[in-house]
Amino acid sequence: MSNIIELKNVCKSFGDTEVLHNIDLSIQEGEVVVVIGPSGSGKSTLIRCINCLEMISSGELVVDTVRIPEERGRVRQIRLEVGMVFQQFNLFPHMTAIGNVAFGPAKARKMGKTKAENIARELLDRVGLADFENKLPGQLSGGQQQRVAIARALAVSPKVLLFDEPTSALDPEMIGEVLDVMKSIAKDSGMTMVVVTHEMGFAAQVGDRLIFMDDGRIVEAGKPEEVMKNPKSERLKDFLGHVKHH
Amino acid sequence: MGFEFSVITESLPALFEGAKLTWFITIIGIVGGMICGILAGLGRIAGTEALGEEPHGIFKSISVVIRYVSGGYVETIRGTPIIVQAMFLYFAFPMLVKAVTDIERFRIEALTAAVITIVFNAGAYIAEIVRGSVISVNKGLLEAGMSLGISRFQLIVHVIGPIAFRRMIPPLGNQFIISLKDTSLFIVIGVGELTRQGQEIMASNFRALEIWLTVAVMYLIMTTVLAMSLRQIERKMKIF
Ligand SMILES: Nc1ncnc2c1ncn2[C@@H]1O[C@H](COP(=O)(O)OP(=O)(O)O)[C@@H](O)[C@H]1O
Ligand SMILES: [Mg+2]
Numbered sequence: 001m002s003n004i005i006e007l008k009n010v011c012k013s014f015g016d017t018e019v020l021h022n023i024d025l026s027i028q029e030g031e032v033v034v035v036i037g038p039s040g041s042g043k044s045t046l047i048r049c050i051n052c053l054e055m056i057s058s059g060e061l062v063v064d065t066v067r068i069p070e071e072r073g074r075v076r077q078i079r080l081e082v083g084m085v086f087q088q089f090n091l092f093p094h095m096t097a098i099g100n101v102a103f104g105p106a107k108a109r110k111m112g113k114t115k116a117e118n119i120a121r122e123l124l125d126r127v128g129l130a131d132f133e134n135k136l137p138g139q140l141s142g143g144q145q146q147r148v149a150i151a152r153a154l155a156v157s158p159k160v161l162l163f164d165e166p167t168s169a170l171d172p173e174m175i176g177e178v179l180d181v182m183k184s185i186a187k188d189s190g191m192t193m194v195v196v197t198h199e200m201g202f203a204a205q206v207g208d209r210l211i212f213m214d215d216g217r218i219v220e221a222g223k224p225e226e227v228m229k230n231p232k233s234e235r236l237k238d239f240l241g242h243v244k245h246h
Numbered sequence: 247m248g249f250e251f252s253v254i255t256e257s258l259p260a261l262f263e264g265a266k267l268t269w270f271i272t273i274i275g276i277v278g279g280m281i282c283g284i285l286a287g288l289g290r291i292a293g294t295e296a297l298g299e300e301p302h303g304i305f306k307s308i309s310v311v312i313r314y315v316s317g318g319y320v321e322t323i324r325g326t327p328i329i330v331q332a333m334f335l336y337f338a339f340p341m342l343v344k345a346v347t348d349i350e351r352f353r354i355e356a357l358t359a360a361v362i363t364i365v366f367n368a369g370a371y372i373a374e375i376v377r378g379s380v381i382s383v384n385k386g387l388l389e390a391g392m393s394l395g396i397s398r399f400q401l402i403v404h405v406i407g408p409i410a411f412r413r414m415i416p417p418l419g420n421q422f423i424i425s426l427k428d429t430s431l432f433i434v435i436g437v438g439e440l441t442r443q444g445q446e447i448m449a450s451n452f453r454a455l456e457i458w459l460t461v462a463v464m465y466l467i468m469t470t471v472l473a474m475s476l477r478q479i480e481r482k483m484k485i486f
Contacts, residue, residue, distance in 0.1 A: 053299075053389055072302060080395035090390035094408050104394040107404060149390075156394055 283372025
């Protein structure tokens with residue numbers, strides 16, 4: 001299989017502070033990569049660089065044939081192929097559930113309204129929210145909002161989905177419903193996924209690769225069970241100890 | 247000299263003509279001011295993260311120029327009294343034209359000067375209202391929109407616009423009412439709006455109480471209509 005995402009010697013700085021140091025990472029089509037690491041280690045910045053919400057400071061990024069920085073003008077092409085799910089859901093508050101999901105197909109993919117809504121309805125059904133299509137985000141629980149957000153990201157038929165701590169803002173009883181949706185996407189659709197999460201169960205169950213980041217570097221990477229069972233670095237041992245206690 | 251109700255009924259036709267002109271100037275001022283205000287308000291934050299993300303290359307330089315031009319406009323208007331702006335446009339601007347060109351008989355109608363002044367004046371304040379509302383839109387929503395691959399234009403029209411507009415309504419109501427009342431200052435360039443009409447009637451019959459009371463009530467009716475229309479729009483949009 002070919003690489004759909006490639007980072008070559010990527011650095012990212014905010015002002016004078018470099019927060020990603022010489023990252024090399026290749027992700028294959030259909031792969032599910034789980035990223036863990038302590039707060040501030042650069043996990044969010046890493047995945048935000050992939051869909052160019054942050055522009056890399058140096059190095060090279062290739063996403064599905066688009067090369068950054070050479071082809072900066074084609075950032076929108078990358079974003080059409082790389083969807084994102086946020087910790088804070090970020091649903092459009094003035095649109096209903098179906099409006100949120102149909103928005104991408106209608107505006108970004110330029111489909112007709114009916115076609116876009118049909119796609120949206122199908123996806124809301126898939127995330128278990130068929131009965132909630134006319135609800136505004138403010139009328140939905142956190143778990144429901146995040147499932148709508150996942151449906152919204154899927155609606156433009158991306159090749160890659162990025163998740164930035166999708167369950168961290170949820171009450172514990174709602175984490176399961178969101179993880180279940182993510183698992184079904186990983187298993188059924190063969191979607192390429194990059195997931196920042198502290199849900200080690202999810203990592204073990206559906207992750208093809210686990211990446212541990214610390215201080216802007218990829219410190220360890222490998223099969224999730226192996227990395228979890230045999231952490232090499234002190235930092236990872238320490239980190240896993242903390243995660244398990246939660 | 248007691249309170250004579252007949253004075254009011256006699257002066258009503260003339261006052262009504264004045265009120266019509268006041269309303270006319272105000273409506274054009276509001277519509278034109280909204281257009282100016284949206285352009286200048288967005289202009290002041292062109293190329294910043296408030297409108298999606300920073301552009302690169304030539305667009306970066308263009309956006310800097312747009313920001314300076316918009317900022318210069320807003321600060322110039324806010325920094326000078328509207329009455330001075332009106333007098334400058336009506337009395338001084340024709341002289342300026344004469345001084346720098348060969349056009350001898352350049353004149354601006356008083357009403358034209360009034361309309362231009364109110365449009366640009368309201369526009370400057372509305373620009374700040376627009377800018378404030380737009381930068382208050384949650385950045386996460388912009389990122390969600392951009393992540394779907396929509397264009398900056400679509401982002402502004404479908405995401406930033408509706409959310410920001412909802413927040414603009416209360417301060418806009420304020421500005422519309424201020425603009426309406428500001429039209430009374432055009433008395434200084436001889437526009438026959440409501441205050442001017444009142445002043446003229448007063449000068450002929452000296453019935454200050456009846457005339458200024460009536461004028462005040464007429465202003466109050468017009469500002470109430472404005473305020474209620476905005477409340478109506480606000481209620482319709484109170485869905486999130
Ligand atoms: N927009 C920004 N401006 C300045 N510094 C930032 C910005 N975003 C992130 N950082 C810094 O970059 C580092 C990595 O942040 P982040 O990628 O959010 O870490 P994580 O997601 O692993 O918690 C942190 O030190 C953070 O303070
Ligand atoms: Mg983070």
